[in-house]
Amino acid sequence: MxxxxxxxxxxxxxxxxxxxxxxxxxxxxxxxxxxxxxxxxxxxxxxxxxxxxxxxxxxxxxxxxxxxxxxxxxxxxxxxxxxxxxxxxxxxxxxxxxxxxxxxxxxxxxxxxARWHSDYLTVKEVLNSGELGRLVTLEIRYDRFRNYLRPNAWREDDLPGSGIFFDLGAHLIDQSLQLFGKPQSIFAYLRKMREGVGAVDDFEAILLYPNLKVSLKGSMLIKEPTPRYALYGTEGAFVKQGVDPQEVALKEGKTPRNTENWGQEPETIWGILNTTNEGPNARRIVPSEKGNYPAYxxxxxxxxxxxAELIVKPEQARDVIQLLVLGEQSSQEKRIIDLS
The missing domain is CATH 3.40.50.720 (NAD(P)-binding Rossmann-like Domain)
Known part of the structure; x- marks a missing residue:
């Protein structure tokens, strides 16, 4: 695929x-x-x-x-x-x-x-604007709904690197590292929820920074859409529904070459920014940035x-693997792992 x-x-x-x-x-x-x-x-x-x-x-x-x-x-x-x-x-x-x-x-x-997802690029712009004040909590979800197991799907077998924590969680951890760097500690809870599944199909990983909690979640049994991103700061909040449109477009056979406005989200899933600012712009819809997979x-x-200089460096990907491995350890041992 x-x-x-x-x-x-x-x-x-x-x-x-x-x-x-x-x-x-x-x-x-x-x-x-x-x-x-x-x-x-x-x-x-x-x-x-x-x-x-x-x-x-x-x-x-x-x-x-x-x-x-x-x-x-x-x-x-x-x-x-x-x-x-x-x-x-x-x-x-x-x-x-x-x-x-x-x-x-x-x-x-x-x-x-995922560094070139429309929603992530929009979150970066919101954070850079400073309108949220000091960020205290960030929640990112990457959910799907499939209550059955695909036949001959290695990702659902009990194998090293299988399951959605290594698959989808890798995206969320990489985004977090790009935004905030390495956390001080990690706590994770990994589950196997569907009958007969061999690999993790539900996870929550909490990355702890000084005065900031980053919660990363993913599940294969979320039928009703949840906010993709939720940012909470001392001066307001930003909540974003929906997902970047590029993967769906590619699965439909579209390509960046033959598709006008590639990576542009529909307005129905643009995020809402609600701040302490006075006036009509205190609560407003924020147009999403365009996704741009070809940039990679x-x-x-x-x-x-x-x-050019390499954007996705292997050392950065290595840090993602470290947190995935420590997340597995945290879940097995039911404790917070200190990265220091």
């Missing part, structure tokens, strides 16, 4: 990148490639991609269990690498890949695309060409 929905449409929408070869072993995958990307070579052997001298950049959009091994193999072959989040399943694996990328003088980045690959292109 990651390759079909996210990476291939985005790569082919960015000038200066060419989708050269894709690993596809199932007939239905090959049929999609032939239909949508007729100029792309279909490969059934991973080594054909990693060792292809025409390829500069290898994108790892696979099950989490092989992120480390394939990324390591690609770096050793002299390729730049983009790997899906979560970066790895352990901090030690992340550290090894970071060191190897430096040794090979190759670019290594993790696809933390535009940055990768520019870094490879030597004209």
């Amino acid at each position: 990651a390759g079909q929905v996210f990476h291939a449409p985005l790569i082919t929408s960015v000038q200066g990148l060419r989708l050269h070869k894709v690993y596809a072993r199932r007939p239905e995958q090959q049929a999609i490639l032939q239909e949508k990307y007729s100029d792309t070579i279909i490969s059934t052997v991973v080594d054909d991609i990693i060792n292809d001298p025409e390829i500069d950049l290898v994108v790892i959009a696979t099950a989490n269990a092989v992120h480390f091994s394939l990324t390591r193999q690609a770096l050793l072959a002299g390729k730049h690498v983009v790997v899906e989040k979560p970066f790895t399943n352990t901090v030690a694996e992340a550290d090894e890949l970071i060191a190897l990328a430096k040794e090979q003088n190759r670019i290594l980045s993790v696809f933390h695309s 690959y535009e940055n990768i292109r520019d870094v490879i060409n030597g004209t």
Whole structure:
């Protein structure tokens, strides 16, 4: 899904990148490639991609269990690498890949695309405006409703890196780290709620900063929509419903190339800012920023060409893995983990 929905449409929408070869072993995958990307070579052997001298950049959009091994193999072959989040399943694996990328003088980045979500970009603007005063509480939710298990879905099996905490929680933790840096401590409560599920399908992680509590939540059993973001400060609040529209658009077959106003939210889900300011603007609707997934690959292109600094650094993705691992430990031991 990651390759079909996210990476291939985005790569082919960015000038200066060419989708050269894709690993596809199932007939239905090959049929999609032939239909949508007729100029792309279909490969059934991973080594054909990693060792292809025409390829500069290898994108790892696979099950989490092989992120480390394939990324390591690609770096050793002299390729730049983009790997899906979560970066790895352990901090030690992340550290090894970071060191190897430096040794090979190759670019290594993790696809933390939620930094370019419309809602997150809007939250950044609201915080930068200062209208909330001193922020005291931030709540972010990433909910879905699926009360059944998908057959042959590795994300729902009891495997390292499976479950929605590593999947959706990685986005929320990365956003929190970008906004506030590393927390002082973390407390997490992870659950398996659906009958027969092997992996975590409900989580709450609380990141504690000086005078700030960040609550990150996700669940597979939330039928009624909840606020995506809720920010509470000494001078007011900002509450945002709805989700960034880019993933839905990509699943519908739209791309940034052929879609007008890409990443623009409908006005019905714009957020509400309510502050202590006097006058008619004390409580008002805030137009959302446009989401911009292509910006991630535009940055990768520019870094490879030597004209930009890498935005999503592997060290930042490593910090996400650290908090995911400590969150698991916190839930198992039922205690707050001090990061110091």
